[in-house]
Every structure is written in structure tokens, then in C-alpha cells.
Amino acid sequence: MSKTQVIVGLGSCGIAAGASKVYNKLQAIKDMGNVDFILKKTSCIGMCYKEPLVEIIDENGSFLYGNINEDKAAELIQEHILNKNPLQNYVVKSELFKTGEEDFFESQVKIVLRNCGYIEPEDINEYIARTGYEALKKIAKNNISREDIIKTVKDSGLRGRGGGGFSTGMKWQFAYNYQSEEKFIICNADEGDPGAFMDRSVLEGDPHSVIEGMIIGAYAIGANQGVIYCRAEYPLAIKRLNIALAQARERGFLGNNICGITGFNLDIYVKEGAGAFVCGEETALMASIEGERGMPRKRPPFPAESGLWRKPSNINNVETFANIPWIIYNGAEAYAKYGTPKSAGTKVFAVTGKISRGGLVEVPLGITINDIIFKIGGGIQNGKKFKAVQLGGPSGGCIPAYMGDTIVDYDSLSSTGAIMGSGGMVVMDETTCMVDMAKFFLDFTAKESCGKCTFCRIGTKRMLEILTRITEGKGEEGDIEKLEELSYKIIDNSLCALGQTAPNPVLTTIKYFREEYEAHIRDKKCPAKKCRALLTYTVIEDKCTGCTVCAKNCPTQAISGERKMVHFIDQDKCIKCGVCFSKCKFEAISLT
Amino acid sequence: MRINRILQEKKRPEQKEVDLSLLDEKINSYRGKKGNIIPLLQGAQSIYGYLPDSVFDKLEKELDISKSQMYGVATFYSQFRLSPVGKHIIKVCHGTACHVQNATELTESLAEALEINDGETTPDGLFTLESVACLGCCSLAPVIMIGDEVFGRLNGKSAVKIINEYKNKENQ
Numbered sequence A: 001m002s003k004t005q006v007i008v009g010l011g012s013c014g015i016a017a018g019a020s021k022v023y024n025k026l027q028a029i030k031d032m033g034n035v036d037f038i039l040k041k042t043s044c045i046g047m048c049y050k051e052p053l054v055e056i057i058d059e060n061g062s063f064l065y066g067n068i069n070e071d072k073a074a075e076l077i078q079e080h081i082l083n084k085n086p087l088q089n090y091v092v093k094s095e096l097f098k099t100g101e102e103d104f105f106e107s108q109v110k111i112v113l114r115n116c117g118y119i120e121p122e123d124i125n126e127y128i129a130r131t132g133y134e135a136l137k138k139i140a141k142n143n144i145s146r147e148d149i150i151k152t153v154k155d156s157g158l159r160g161r162g163g164g165g166f167s168t169g170m171k172w173q174f175a176y177n178y179q180s181e182e183k184f185i186i187c188n189a190d191e192g193d194p195g196a197f198m199d200r201s202v203l204e205g206d207p208h209s210v211i212e213g214m215i216i217g218a219y220a221i222g223a224n225q226g227v228i229y230c231r232a233e234y235p236l237a238i239k240r241l242n243i244a245l246a247q248a249r250e251r252g253f254l255g256n257n258i259c260g261i262t263g264f265n266l267d268i269y270v271k272e273g274a275g276a277f278v279c280g281e282e283t284a285l286m287a288s289i290e291g292e293r294g295m296p297r298k299r300p301p302f303p304a305e306s307g308l309w310r311k312p313s314n315i316n317n318v319e320t321f322a323n324i325p326w327i328i329y330n331g332a333e334a335y336a337k338y339g340t341p342k343s344a345g346t347k348v349f350a351v352t353g354k355i356s357r358g359g360l361v362e363v364p365l366g367i368t369i370n371d372i373i374f375k376i377g378g379g380i381q382n383g384k385k386f387k388a389v390q391l392g393g394p395s396g397g398c399i400p401a402y403m404g405d406t407i408v409d410y411d412s413l414s415s416t417g418a419i420m421g422s423g424g425m426v427v428m429d430e431t432t433c434m435v436d437m438a439k440f441f442l443d444f445t446a447k448e449s450c451g452k453c454t455f456c457r458i459g460t461k462r463m464l465e466i467l468t469r470i471t472e473g474k475g476e477e478g479d480i481e482k483l484e485e486l487s488y489k490i491i492d493n494s495l496c497a498l499g500q501t502a503p504n505p506v507l508t509t510i511k512y513f514r515e516e517y518e519a520h521i522r523d524k525k526c527p528a529k530k531c532r533a534l535l536t537y538t539v540i541e542d543k544c545t546g547c548t549v550c551a552k553n554c555p556t557q558a559i560s561g562e563r564k565m566v567h568f569i570d571q572d573k574c575i576k577c578g579v580c581f582s583k584c585k586f587e588a589i590s591l592t
Numbered sequence B: 001m002r003i004n005r006i007l008q009e010k011k012r013p014e015q016k017e018v019d020l021s022l023l024d025e026k027i028n029s030y031r032g033k034k035g036n037i038i039p040l041l042q043g044a045q046s047i048y049g050y051l052p053d054s055v056f057d058k059l060e061k062e063l064d065i066s067k068s069q070m071y072g073v074a075t076f077y078s079q080f081r082l083s084p085v086g087k088h089i090i091k092v093c094h095g096t097a098c099h100v101q102n103a104t105e106l107t108e109s110l111a112e113a114l115e116i117n118d119g120e121t122t123p124d125g126l127f128t129l130e131s132v133a134c135l136g137c138c139s140l141a142p143v144i145m146i147g148d149e150v151f152g153r154l155n156g157k158s159a160v161k162i163i164n165e166y167k168n169k170e171n172q
């Protein structure tokens, strides 16, 4: 009988939820020596809403436990392992019985995330045990030509997952076509979209899949040097990448004459970003690797012709590369079987915001937004109403609830004004103010504009000023038109996609939520009750107990009232800071 | 453009004299390498916690990289700091997911508890309060990061509680 395994999910999100403490507790229990089990680590399986997760695999099968803390961990060992009594209430996934969480996994197809949450990412043997590096070996063994690899990638229909959606096979073809002694293969792991963490999860959970994808890409296009540009905010991903690269070198997957292919030499190193959203743009990224300010360059020439250090280069996103070994191993047709004719395969989404089951999901393209949010995501938190979903981050747009049956593929999403983007999906409910959201994104792009193009640098700032004014109750007639005019100018006159797409969050919210803008501008009201300056704070007489807490905390002494008597807010003195509202224990302050 | 960070009207904490010889190893390992400015500045910051003016002088002298170019790079990337920071840097995430889950409340509560504004350092040099975009733990929003440790699913109160634990540890 094999030993019972206890596996703790130690991705960044698990650790943030307390998984390290759980792991240490389990280690302590194991060290005491009364119970015999194997303690292992893995990464994120996508169920972030149930973190920390602990899986126990014994002779009966696998039991995934959710929301485990130190005490529960001890209880698990006692009950599940010693007393042979699985704690069904804590189980979130098992092959043996229903847990109520089946919907989360049912519509998912895991290609990119095939190993995430199943293997110990710091151990190359676990990757290899799940057909890892088989694709590369298949190429070496069967002498698959570089042209055939590119053809397979083209036939699979895989499109770049970094946001642009350009055919990966075509891109490889271009890079292949340019002759050069030196060629680069670059992995874009900058993941700057705030509210997205797909790439981080893949890097932390299955770094070898990205590395294998890069090696295959390098072979196909003829590159001899590789760089992974990873944002510095992901220390765990960087650590695991470096471990994985060292292991790959040791096994001869990197180095000279890789897998016995004469003349195929490649090494890959990790380059840490320094914090600039624009560096996710491919030409800016290359400038940044060269040690410069990350300012985009004019294209053409495209990187395939003149990229890093002016050498032919090919750059792909983390998720794009992670698909490659699967496609080569299983064939183009197997991949194209998923998705729609023009958007093949699967896509990973980071579903966050006001969603019940927030986490990482991988779905075949062609699924509807409603299916992701309601079926997989379990709907909106706290029984609130679904209002909109934001796709594509600062370059993307909001899709309103009534368009929830929109199909998730490149073309359908673009026709709404949003974009597929890199896969961030932020769900909003009735308490989210759309003008505030537009302002949030413009604040982001105004700060992150590299400053090269005038319209992007100054235009975003002017738009931000107008939006700020509107949310402060100082909006004027004509502001919406001004925003639209500025938007089109910025789109028209910017060099890179940062500027060209920066106005999207504003344009889509105006398109779908114009009445909300008008309520702010004309009626000086924020329907979502989010914009503080537009709210009126009053005491609800029935609920006020006269505890005096609000009066004591009011910074402008706008609240008066005797102890045990109903209090009163002087609207002339009120600066709408919201302190009374947050301090009142009796919910006796109303917002209108 | 991160010029805002420098123009902000806050007192720039005084720069103490630093031991520049600590930098020699980095300088030697990057001498003559292409694309060395960012790793050099990252290396210097990991030694001193920020980039003292004297570091720029030294790098210019030793490596013949102009200060204008180095300051250009240092002010372009959000990672680089030009003033000393507190022992613990509290990064409050203001990414989209955290914004939707009311990250503003965290910054406000922490600012109130620490009696500093966003971007400032406490007079005792213990804490610096900072806003950042997305720490990649969006499903646990709102999130803060102190050192390498991430804390999720917070509200104003629980965030302040974490800071108090840090304070208590320091006072022991």
C-alpha cells in the first residue's frame, strides 16, 4: 500500500490566505512521528475562493479540502488519516462524492493549466511524469522539421494570449524567415494588467511548460538565446523559474546540442522588470531589457526582423508558450477541436471582483460570459445584482449584464468595444460606479503612459481631470462629448497600443452606461452610491441610539446631539468624508 | 510618467551617508556589459533600500554612464526610490480587483492609523505606506504586501491590526 500523501497549495494566493502556516503546522505534526504521511507542495489549482487548499490522497482516492487553517489541518490529520474518517464538510473536490463545487470544474478544459495544482513545481521529475518534455523529445526522436513544427502551430489555430491575438504560427514563420547568426526568443511575463494573474499562476505552478514551449519555439525559428522578462512583483515566480531553468540545464534540455539535436544550442535567463506597465508592450520590453527607459519603438520593423539588440526576435506571452508542448504532443487537430473556427483552443481567465467563486478558470473559447460568471463563478457575491464585467484591463472595456450571452472569442468581444485582452475578468455589481471605474483606468494609464506621444501623455491627463470633476459633482454639460473627442484624438495619434486603447474603458462605459454619467453631471447623483462627494449623509432616527460615536469622530464637528438622543448632521458643515457611516455600529447613517 | 512621485510636496527624508564600497562588487560584475543600468540600479537599491544621490555620482565616475541617463531610468520605473524608506514597506494594492473591493478604505485606515499620507514614511522610520498596482493575488482582494508577505481579504480594521502586530514585534 502506498503512503498517504498530503499536498498543500503554495501559490502566492494560497500563501496570502495562510497556506504557509498550514504547511508548517503539517510539517510539525509529521516531525512528531506519530503519523506517517508524505508532505508535498503544489501550486494554485484555480479555486482561489477556497484557499488555503490541502489535498489528501490515500488508498480511496483524492480529497481536496478548502479553507484550511492550522487547527483544521491538525483535525484533518487526526480524522482523515488516523481515524480513516474524511471530513466531508470541508471537502471541495473528490471523485467519490458530490461536494456542491462540481460546477466550478465542469465546463473547464485544462490545457495551459494541465499541471497547475497537480505537480510540485520545483521538481522537474513531476513535470516529466506528466508527459513533460515529451513534445521536445518527440521532435528530436522523429526528426520533425522546423517547418513542420511551425505548420502544426499554424494549423492548431493558436493565437497570441498576451492580448493582441495574432496567429502564433504566422509569427514564428516571420521570425524563421529572417536569417541571422543571433536570434532571440522572448517570453513576455510582465503581466501588467491590474486584476489579472493567469501568467503568475502558470509560472508558479508549472514553469517547465513555459520553458519547454520556449525551447520548441527557439528550435522552430532558429533562436539561440532566450529571455523571460518577468515583473519584479512576482518574486515567487522568478524563484521557481530560476530553479526550473537550472534543472532543465542539468538534464540537457538547455545547453548545447539539446536532446541530441546537433547544432541546437540555447540558454534562457530571467530578466526582472522594474515596474512599468508599458514594458509589457513588445518593443518597450526590448528597450527595457537593453537597460533603457521602456519606450515603444515604431513598428515596422517588427521584432521578427529587428528586435532585441536589433536582432531578429520572437516574443510570445507566457500562456501562449505553455500551450505549445501540449499542441506538439497531442497534435494541431486535438487543439483546434476546442473553441470556435477563428478562436481555437482554450483561454485562461482570472475571474475576480464581486464574484462568488473567484479564481482561475480555463475554458474553451466560444463559451458565453454568463456561463463563466454564473455557471462556473457561482454568480455575484452576497446575492447582489450583476451589473457589468470588465475585460482586458486598461485597454479593454466593460460589457453590461444584459449582454451576458456574448460569446467569448476574439471577434465577438471586439465587436462590443471590449477586447479579449490577456484574460482579466473583473466582475462588478450594483455598488460599482461606472464613472468611477472609467476614472480608475484613466488614472492608471495617465500614470503609466511613457510620455513619448503627446496625446497619450497629455490627453489621458485631461480626460482624467474631466472624469474627476464629474465624480466630484462638478461635471458640466458637454463633458461627455469632450471625453469622446479626446478619446478619438488619443486613439488616432498614439504610437503604441497603450495610447490607442487607453480610452476604451471610457468609451465603453459611455456607450453602455451613459445615463450614469448624466446622473452625475445633471442630477449630481451617483446611482451606485460610490462617489462620496455626491452623497448626502443623514441619521436614520429609528436606528440612532445616541451613542455619540459619530459626533466624536466627525472631523468637522458637523454632528450634534445629546447622549441617548437622536443625532443630527449639519449638511453645511458636512464634508462627506464618510467617517460617521463607517464608525456607526447601528447602521443608523443613510446614504442618498 | 512618474514625475508626480518626485514633485509631490512631501518632505524628502534626509539622506544619510552610505558606504559606497558595498557597491564595488556589483560594479565589477556589470562593468562593460550591455544593458547594465537597470540591474546596477536594482543592485544598489537592494543594498541601500533606495538610490542615494552619491550612488549616481559613483556609477557615473566608474562606468562612464551619464547621470542624466541613469536618472532617466530611475524615474521611469516605479521600482526605484530616490528617498530613504521605512523598515517595513506597506504596499496597498490598488489594482482593478482591489479597487472594486474597496482598497481605498485600506489606504485611508492605514494612513489614519500611522498618521502619514500615502507615499510617506513614519517619523520613527518603521513604515512606509505605498500604493501599487496589482500584486497578482486579485482573488483575495483587497490585498496588501509587507516585505514579501501578502495579506488578503482585508478591510480597514484587519489591515490596521496587521500593522499593530508588526509594531508590537518591533517593540519587544
Ligand SMILES: Cc1cc2nc3c(=O)[nH]c(=O)nc-3n(C[C@H](O)[C@H](O)[C@H](O)COP(=O)(O)O)c2cc1C
Pocket (backbone or CB within 6 Å): A159, A160, A161, A162, A163, A164, A165, A166, A168, A188, A189, A190, A191, A192, A193, A277, A278, A279, A280, A281, A282, A283, A315, A316, A317, A318, A320, A422, A496, A497, A498
Ligand atoms: C501597453 C501594453 C501592455 C502589454 N502588456 C503585456 C503583458 O503584460 N503581457 C503580454 O504577454 N503581452 C502584453 N502586451 C502585448 C505585447 O505587446 C505582445 O503583443 C505580446 O507579448 C505578444 O505575445 P503573444 O503573441 O503570445 O500574445 C502589451 C501590449 C501593450 C500595448
Ligand code: FES
Pocket (backbone or CB within 6 Å): A194, A195, A196, B093, B094, B095, B096, B097, B098, B099, B133, B134, B135, B136, B137, B138, B139, B141, B142, B143
Ligand atoms: S488587483 Fe489587487 S492583487 Fe490584483
